[in-house]
Amino acid sequence: MSGEAHPGTDPASLDRGGQPDVEGIVAELRAEVERKRAAGDYPAALLERLHTEFHPDEGLEPPEVRVLVESARPLRSTRPVVGGAIVFGKRVVRRLLAWYVAPIAQDQTRFNLAILRELRALERRVARLEEPSPPMQDEAETGTQAPR
Amino acid sequence: MKVAFVLPRFAPGVLGGAEYHFGELAGRLRGRGHEVTILTTCAVDHYTWENALPPGADSVAGVPVRRYPVTLAKDRSLVARLQTALDGGLTLPPEYQDEWVRNTGHSEPLLSAIADIADRVDALVFAPYLFASTVLGARVRPDRSLIQPLLHDEPYARFACVHATLRGAAGILWNSSGERELGERLIPGLPPGRMVSVGVEMPVNPVDPLAERRRLQLDGPVVSYAGRREGAKNFPMVAEAVVAANLGWGRRVTLVAMGAGPVELPPEVRPFMRDLGRVSDEVKFRVFAASTAVVNLSLAESFSLMVMEAWSVGTPVIVHAGCSVTRRHCQESGGGLWVRDVNEAVEAMLRLADDPALRARLGEAGRRHVEGHGSWRETLDRFEAAVPALLAPPGMGP
Numbered sequence: 001m002s003g004e005a006h007p008g009t010d011p012a013s014l015d016r017g018g019q020p021d022v023e024g025i026v027a028e029l030r031a032e033v034e035r036k037r038a039a040g041d042y043p044a045a046l047l048e049r050l051h052t053e054f055h056p057d058e059g060l061e062p063p064e065v066r067v068l069v070e071s072a073r074p075l076r077s078t079r080p081v082v083g084g085a086i087v088f089g090k091r092v093v094r095r096l097l098a099w100y101v102a103p104i105a106q107d108q109t110r111f112n113l114a115i116l117r118e119l120r121a122l123e124r125r126v127a128r129l130e131e132p133s134p135p136m137q138d139e140a141e142t143g144t145q146a147p148r
Numbered sequence: 149m150k151v152a153f154v155l156p157r158f159a160p161g162v163l164g165g166a167e168y169h170f171g172e173l174a175g176r177l178r179g180r181g182h183e184v185t186i187l188t189t190c191a192v193d194h195y196t197w198e199n200a201l202p203p204g205a206d207s208v209a210g211v212p213v214r215r216y217p218v219t220l221a222k223d224r225s226l227v228a229r230l231q232t233a234l235d236g237g238l239t240l241p242p243e244y245q246d247e248w249v250r251n252t253g254h255s256e257p258l259l260s261a262i263a264d265i266a267d268r269v270d271a272l273v274f275a276p277y278l279f280a281s282t283v284l285g286a287r288v289r290p291d292r293s294l295i296q297p298l299l300h301d302e303p304y305a306r307f308a309c310v311h312a313t314l315r316g317a318a319g320i321l322w323n324s325s326g327e328r329e330l331g332e333r334l335i336p337g338l339p340p341g342r343m344v345s346v347g348v349e350m351p352v353n354p355v356d357p358l359a360e361r362r363r364l365q366l367d368g369p370v371v372s373y374a375g376r377r378e379g380a381k382n383f384p385m386v387a388e389a390v391v392a393a394n395l396g397w398g399r400r401v402t403l404v405a406m407g408a409g410p411v412e413l414p415p416e417v418r419p420f421m422r423d424l425g426r427v428s429d430e431v432k433f434r435v436f437a438a439s440t441a442v443v444n445l446s447l448a449e450s451f452s453l454m455v456m457e458a459w460s461v462g463t464p465v466i467v468h469a470g471c472s473v474t475r476r477h478c479q480e481s482g483g484g485l486w487v488r489d490v491n492e493a494v495e496a497m498l499r500l501a502d503d504p505a506l507r508a509r510l511g512e513a514g515r516r517h518v519e520g521h522g523s524w525r526e527t528l529d530r531f532e533a534a535v536p537a538l539l540a541p542p543g544m545g546p
Contacts, residue, residue: 019482019513020506026469026485029499033491042491043396050395051490053414054388 071105156279216257300448319538326473342534347524360438369501389493459514483514
């Protein structure tokens with residue numbers, strides 16, 4: 001990892017017109033990051049885990065996996081001793097509200113499915129349009145015939 | 149010169165870059181002998197837009213203020229639906245963009261007041277760009293209206309109604325060259341503009357970084373942040389980089405966070421973060437001075453006072469390469485580095501920590517930049533020059 005000291009006289013950081021050449025320093029930093037990344041010097045698993053934790057909205061899962069909106073979440077409590085009673089209380093509240101919450105979650109799941117189907121249909125359509133067009137019939141025939 | 153500023157909300161205790169800036173600007177213009185009034189709504193909270201203050205005349209720090217009631221109650225259900233679509237990256241149809249704007253403190257009496265005062269002042273100055281007071285207010289007398297948009301690269305900056313208002317105004321007052329570039333890229337056909345920038349309050353007393361480090365018991369590389377600590381400002385990425393530096397690079401880096409906003413971060417950051425909450429300007433400057441770098445990775449900035457304040461005490465900054473405004477500040481001044489991801493952020497932090505000479509030179513370049521471009525004297529001079537350059541005297545307009 002980066003424990004190296006960079007002297008202040010590093011060529012990339014020399015003054016340019018009276019001010020530090022920050023463009024040069026940034027380019028040097030980027031090159032260093034690319035080199036270390038290519039060499040596998042970075043803890044990829046840690047960085048991926050941190051990214052998921054710090055940016056939970058940028059899920060890496062495909063949307064198909066997130067179509068279902070569950071109306072019931074796992075119940076837990078970190079409180080010692082009274083934790084069991086708290087979880088029991090939450091379970092009672094959840095059961096009492098299920099008639100109200102569950103239909104909302106079902107509506108949302110149906111909407112998610114519908115929109116995802118449309119999205120995937122559009123994706124297929126765009127892919128078809130972007131395919132190279134097959135040669136015309138007579139062109140193909142011309143291409144296979146010997147010149148007369 | 150007579151100027152009426154039109155702001156969506158303005159009252160003591162209202163936190164926000166625009167409110168802070170225009171309060172200071174108005175007070176300092178009065179100090180130079182100009183006649184300044186602030187027209188605003190009775191709202192204080194920009195989420196509810198409820199009329200929290202009485203209508204009528206008031207005075208805030210010596211600046212005359214006139215408040216008008218919000219006359220369109222916010223349709224919370226509609227705005228929640230529109231906001232979800234916007235946050236999800238969708239584009240609203242133009243009529244719903246209008247609806248979104250109308251739900252940001254629309255006040256009919258404020259529009260009437262703008263019409264009444266327009267011919268009695270040299271300029272109506274509207275800010276920021278996205279609220280009803282500006283989008284609808286600057287259409288009342290566009291020939292007398294200057295807009296200081298404080299533009300961010302965000303969905304609202306693409307609203308058709310926003311573009312129409314900005315195009316119709318007599319002139320635009322820009323805060324930074326990066327903001328101007330963004331505006332010209334997003335909204336072709338803008339009226340003439342002038343750079344006025346934002347004044348930066350330099351610390352009153354000299355700051356001793358070592359004393360502050362001792363007081364806060366800080367050791368090793370320290371990066372700091374002061375502002376709204378939320379996803380919209382990309383604060384989680386700052387915290388993520390600090391955790392990565394500690395756990396992945398094996399270097400002890402401490403984050404000192406100051407400001408408002410719920411800090412909803414994974415608990416992993418706790419051992420490496422000092423949360424000071426809201427602090428006075430004096431404490432903020434002291435912490436900045438004691439820091440290896442001030443890190444602002446927000447992508448939504450029209451100026452970034454945080455960057456200027458860091459430079460005012462000679463501390464370099466690290467900003468996001470994707471924010472044209474803060475990146476441009478660094479390119480112009482030589483006072484900071486810009487990064488694209490966490491790896492680059494950590495490398496930049498450690499580079500500044502390991503190279504005190506480089507850190508000092510970047511900090512000094514930033515300080516010179518603030519002294520040259522960011523002082524209040526310069527800002528007021530530019531404002532005074534911009535108004536007559538962009539507007540004809542009252543009664544001489546088209």
